[in-house]
Amino acid sequence: MQQKKAEEKEKKPKFCINDHTDILTEILKRLDGPSLGVAACVCRLWSAIARNDSLWEHLCFRHVASPAPSSVRPVVLALGGYKRLYMVCVRPVLSRLGHSDLVRRRFWTRDEVQLSLSLFCVDYYERRLGGASASSLMFLCKPVNV
């Protein structure tokens, strides 16, 4: 990859996306969950950017009809952050409530957002309770019965 970059540098004016992290962030913001996960494996810089919670916030609430009120962010951050919210609640909820191929395009309703947040809160509480029995959301991890 270094070689290819060097070749490109010879041919064109120097442009490397990694020099423009703000553009990179804007691009990564628009990816869906799986793609964002793949992007995080590209290199250390991309991984660092992908760990930025605001990217995941964008992912969680991208398809909500009305924007989330500002009070949501401190709550989500207190309960574990948007990345965790996505991994533990939003992604399974969306895929269960819609079909998995529509996960990226689907709008979700305020009720679904609320439910995800509530489940997230229960998860946080159970982890604080004693760790051993934080399985309240395990049902979300089970494969769907066909």
Next chain:
Amino acid sequence: MSPYDSATSSGGGSGSSASSGAKPSEIDGLLAGAGYKVRSSDLRHVAQRLERLETAMVNSPAEISHLASDSVHYNPSDIASWVDSLLSELHQTASMPSDLPDLPDLMVAPAINHTVVSEAAWTDRDAPQQMNQFTVVTAMEEDSGIRLVHMLMTCAESVQRGALAFAGSLIEDMQALLTRVNTGCGIGKVAEYFIDALRRRIFSPQSACFGGSGSASPYENEVLYHHFYEACPYLKFAHFTANQAILEAFDGHDCVHVIDFNLMHGLQWPALIQALALRPGGPPLLRLTGIGPPSPDGRDSLREVGLRLAELARSVNVRFAFRGVAATRLEDVKPWMLQVGPKEAVAVNSIMQLHRLLGSDSTRNSPVEVVLGWIRNLNPKIMTVIEQEANHNQPGFMDRFTEALYYYSTMFDSLEACTLQPEKALAEIYIQREICNVVCCEGSARVERHEPLGKWRARLGQAGFRPLHLGSNAFKQASMLLTLFSAEGYCVEEKEGCLTLGWHSRPLIAASAWQALPDASSPLGIVNQNSNHNAL
């Protein structure tokens, strides 16, 4: 001829009575129209044989291909002999199935002629030794399950009559029969629990009762309750529905007070705290009073739960105060312990607690009236009542037993979908304790006195409450929650403003919301027992 000709059938099966008034030896008219000749009296016999044939064919597809290739040498229009000859084709031992006794049909009839059942039980014991075919054993297993249910009913009826010796012998028979049934799932599992409960009732009634005061440690109860919460959606449904109703009732109030009749680990409240944190206009000051049993070993478990909830509330910026009230029984709680302030909006939350008050102590006001009285005096904005949708408080033992058998069978069925262990196993123990209490205990020890929604409506209406409709938000949320559980079979229904969650159209748990009817003479927060009887 078939044994159904004798007058032993308890419920009147579909066979001979369907061909209305025809003499037994006549050909059944309906099937004749389709081209099949069957005697009306043989209908049940044929139906059972067809079922066995199906089981046999499903279980051994390789062996039956020759049946398809042969040209017709059976006469299918004479179904009775056709199915018999096919069955004997499939089994090595010639015409063995016809040696099996025809089993009585399963009917829900408490008055069973028990001599028929015990005769069938005797012959059944001898038959299995001859059988070495897997396919026929499967059919036997199904029939054993049906027979178990029959014997359970007979045993319960004997217990009601007081014939304990006979009931005891039936227990032994049933335990022998259990060995031939798959007790890992289905009817075998449920039957095992009920046989166990009956055995405890007959042989050791004193030590049988769970759930009575002090017999099981509160810690154990909490653990079992938690696993029941994880394994199936009933408690989650209860919590989310109640929270939605409470949230809507608290709209516009800045000072709110929730009284939880059974705190346990406080799993219901994080979601409410979070929803209050996010409500437009900001969170109110939330006070939570949690009632629970005292901890035996000096730990203050109520306070620990309160601390966890306070920590959560602090991290989401909700002003929060907690108070624990330790009481062994709900009727021991006095309203002054709750310290309700005059300007607070109060919500009372009772999840499967009110039925424990129904044990009648006829010397004074019944406990449920006393408790409902002081609740009403608190003038809560809302009282959420979630109860099991079952009629387990009937005076007759047989009625209770039958109802419990069907209710808990359905519940165990729904639990099959759960694959989490050890949650599932512990949830089963939780349910088993309820079963034991319903079946084994009497008097004040029997606390699981479930009553259906209709009766609660009447009772609460009489106590001065009016129903609040659970809105469409609650229904939507409940439906979404169930979709997440992805086990086909759960269903949410709305009935006159109350929501029920059930398994395959049998409701198992009902949620309702209530408000005290306005009563100008009793000021908020002050106890006045006499105002129970003031007319509006």
